[in-house]
Amino acid sequence: MKSFYIYFLVLFSVFCKAQEADSLKPKLWTASANTEYGMVLPTNIHLKSYPHKAFAAYSFEFLKQTNGNRDWESLYNYPQIGVGVIAVDYLTNKQLGSPYSIYGIYNAKIKQWDKLKWYHSINFGISFNSTPYNSDLGYLNSSIGSKTNMFISLGTGLYYEIGKHFDLGLNLRFNHLSNGSLKTPNRGLNSVAPQLSLVYYPERATPQKSDTVRIVHDKYNTVEFSVFAARKSAFYKGTDRDPSNYYQGYIYNIYGAEAFYFRQYSEKSAYGLGVGITQDDEYNHTMYLENGFVYDKKRFSKNQVLASIIPSYRLIMGKLYVNIGAGYYLFKKTWKYDKTPFFQRIGLQYQITDRLFASFGINAYDFHVANYLEWKLGYTFSKKARK
Structure with missing residues (x-):
């Protein structure tokens, strides 16, 4: 305690x-x-x-x-x-x-x-x-x-x-x-x-609507770039798993970069489209069982980078954004135990300054299974008021 x-x-x-x-x-x-x-x-x-x-x-x-x-x-x-x-x-x-x-x-x-x-x-x-x-x-x-x-x-x-x-x-x-x-x-x-x-309630306080005319703020089109890193634990999924040690596996690193274009259409919401590249060590390795122990080896002669396209929605609450997206890895090759090329994500983004931001979120698949946690740092290169 x-x-x-x-x-x-x-x-x-x-x-x-x-x-x-x-x-x-x-x-x-x-x-x-x-x-x-x-x-x-x-x-x-x-x-x-x-x-x-x-x-x-x-x-x-x-x-x-x-x-x-x-x-x-x-x-x-x-x-x-x-x-x-x-x-x-x-x-x-x-x-x-x-x-x-x-x-x-x-x-x-x-x-x-x-x-x-x-x-x-x-x-x-x-x-x-x-x-x-x-x-x-x-x-x-x-x-x-x-x-x-x-x-x-x-x-x-x-x-x-x-x-x-x-x-x-x-x-x-x-x-x-x-x-x-x-x-x-x-x-x-x-x-x-x-x-x-x-x-x-020590004292009931009902928020009073101000009689001052509220300023209608500009809406923006933005171009953002970010880098991210993550780690995840994966286990061997073959049917010949050892029952006494069912979740043998490895911890893999993930890192990548993304670019997004967002168009703000109200004071609360924006929609956008992003592209990304991801280096996923789990995808570039395969696990196998030998003498009751799990090992991994390189799947490809050279590491494969995953390219993705990510339509997204953004909810705006001051300096805090909630980003929701559904993406697809364009050229991902899938085998029996690989995860689907479709993925979903939800994240919280905080604007540290007008340009610099940090984000934390969840990358998932099948709309309910967590794949890994993403940590991002990014920069807004273009922020133009809509006419």
């Missing part, structure tokens, strides 16, 4: 320093305590064998109500942003560990009817203390391959004002733990649960 408190205090202090001094008004803050009781989804053969799949979770969240000081806040209907912690108890399934997570929160109102409010929320963070797959110890659940994982939670629910300072909420949440294939196996651990929330 010592490391848990350290991680929470560090994240909380960073979040607080990131705010402008004049926006830290006590009346804009709120806190909530939440509990959920649901079930782990049986998405693989080991989870299906569990007679009981129930879990319980307890969380605490600290949020700030945006008030329109930044243009994007009014565009997104004055969302709440903040940090939270959650602890999960898998009850009869202690072999899954006792994970706890620290996460950032985006919580936005969809509609309000007098005292009844409808919200949706997105949480994204990091989770610790899962019990990973270990054949030597007899832990054979292929859901999780590492102690540290990404935590993603999506939810929607209704809140009712029960007094001057409190709301009572009922949500439906979907939670996901995964390490992005940094270590296999990594089938992911998914759960769904109703959540009961008690929200405290």
